[in-house]
Each structure stands twice: as C-alpha cells, then as structure tokens.
Amino acid sequence: MGSYGSISQDDGDDTKADLEQQHAMSLADRLYAYDLTWSTKLYHRFGRDPTPRLCWEIFSHSGDGFLWILTIPPLMGLLWAAGLIGPFEPSTKMLLSALFTVMTVDIIAIMLLKLVFHRQRPPFHQADMRFVGPDQHSFPSGHSTRVWAMVAMLVYLAGTHPWILREFFYGLSPAVLVSVSIVWALIINFSRVALGRHYPTDVLAGTLIGFLVFWPISLFIINYYGMLGVPPPSY
Template structure:
C-alpha cells in the first residue's frame, strides 16, 4: 500500500503548549512500555475492538434470537453512530498520527487521522452500554451470562471495563494515537453508550 500524504492543519496558537505536552506524554509512554509489553498482545487488543469484528458480532446477536433484539438494536445503532461521529471529528481536525506509528492499513480515509481514537470510543461505548444494561437488571442478559459463561454478571461487567480501559490505553502504547486522542475518544464513547441506552432501544 503506497504512502498517503497527510495534511495536518496548524493548531491554534493557544493549543500549541497542550499539544506539546500531549506529544511528550505519548512518546514517553510508548517508549517506556514498548520493550515491556509483547507486541502481539497489543495487536490482539487492537483486533478485538476493531469495527470489522465488533459490528458483525452485534449483527449476529440480533439475528440469533428475537429475544435479544431489544438489546442488539442499541448495540448496532450505537456502532453506526460511533463510526459516523468519530469519522466526522477526524476529518474536521485532521490530526496526523504519531510519527512513530507502525505501518497500518486504514479501512477508510478518516482512519489516516489520529484525533480522536476510534478504538477508544468503541470500547468505552461497549463498556458503558453493557454496564447500563446489567445495572438496570435486564434479566435476559443476566440469565444468559450465568447460563453460558457461569460467572456472576457483576464479575463479567468488571472484566468488560478492564478490557475497555486496557484496550484504550494500548492505543498509546502501540503508537497508534496520542494520549489526548484516547481521552477524547473515551469520552465520546461513554456518551454514546448513554445515548444508545436511553434513546436507541426499540
């Protein structure tokens, strides 16, 4: 795949100190953890939160049983909302990815840009939506967890949050994003989870 020249509009003058701090934090974390954490683990986290994996899983849940449709619909619509919103923000800010970002194959043009992190938004969306569903005693979810996974729903919810936070953090450690990209993506994702639970259930 040929190299693509990325245009990176100059940031407003008042943001320059913040961008410098962001870049310094990001390169420090990337450099410090790179020799410690195995690359395959970081890549596994990347693949686990990829839209091309999580969206088909959501569709499969919808098609599996009519009883899951009320839960699968906000999951599907939330994924689409996340894809559109993150793409719009990326194309608006057009922030280049870190210069030490390893070679990657963007799925769409917007993926060439760094702000905000789509993986971070996606995992926080999933964790927030799952948390709200379990917290409000959706019996079908609790029963399914105990039947198929044999764990208490609260324990599974903790595992989902740990996965989400580690995956979001791995975006900086892998060199895909700057630290503030991940924070912004996580905030967007959490808000998407709330919106999906409150307004996208049918």
C-alpha cells in the same frame, strides 16, 4: 499628550486580541508537547518489542468496530444456517440489537469527528492499509469511543435490564461483567498509545465522547424503536 495618547481604542482591542491568540497558541503547543512526550515514552517502553506489541495488537483488535461488523453477523448467519444456533432468545435479540446500534452510531460519528479535527497520528505511527480515509486521522480514538460506549451500555443494562445480561452471559453477575468490561476498555486505551497509534488526549477524549455522547445517542435510538421492550421472563 504623550505618544501613547495617540493609540486608538481599536488598536488597543487588536493588541489585546493578538495577545489572547498568542496565549491560546502557546497553550495548544504545551498540550501537544505533553501529548508527544508521553506517547513517545509509552511507545518506546511498551510498543517496540515484538512480544508485548503482539499483546497490545490483540487487545486493540478486540475493540475494532469494522472487524466486529464484518465478522460477527456473517459468522452468526452461517451458524444459524447450519442449525448450530437459534432461534434466539429475547435477551439475545435485545442485546445484539443494542450492541449493533452502538457500533453503527460509533462508526458513523467517529468518521465525521475525524474529518472535522483532522489531527495527524503520532510521528512514529506505522501506517498500513487499515489507515485510510478518515481513519488516517488521530482525534478522537475510535477504539476508545467504541469500547467506552459499550461499557456505558453494560452499565445501563446492569441497572435496568440485568436479566438480559444474566441470560446472555450464562448467569454471570452483571456487576462482574461491568468490572471486566472497564478493565478491558482501560487496556485498549493503553494499547492504542503503546502501539504508537494515538496520543493520550486522543484516548481520553474518546473515553468521554463514547461514554457521555455516543451512548446517549444510541440509547435514544434503542428506546425509539423499542429494542428493549420485552419484559423479563417470569420464573
């Protein structure tokens, strides 16, 4: 029998496993090369000059979860204490309850995911005091999960509780509101890559996770506590 006849079945299985592992690593390497190439191109083209960078920063901050949590409730509390707002209509209470449920689910879940995946941000990312703890990691994009979970919330409310959106947004058509929110979310996705904060796959994964995972989790909590239980007003 030839020399190949001495190779055991276990050796053959090990060789096959090694080849499969090498193939998987090469696929990961190719994906990273794609990510790095496009994130570098977009950063150098749109994120280095001061004026466009400022625009992307503004859009990016509009999807900052901690900024929302730290500013909106205290501001509303001050306005309420001063008698400038309130008492809240049922539509306002329901929308704010749903919104802050989404924000809370997103912030907790995104920190856990970033700790699990532990992916470093692009090499040209400029770190500062905002990027500490789990937020120093790149995958998935927390801005993307957050804004697309909010888009999913608006899509849901437009189909099931359109009166809430009409009352809260002063008669604005729910369809128009959803369309504007989608454009806003897409711009935030782009801004995160243009600013050098994320790779394209970070924002793509964030979009899918926010829309298809974080929003269903939030909706379960919202329904469990009956946050949308008030019937529409009779005109």
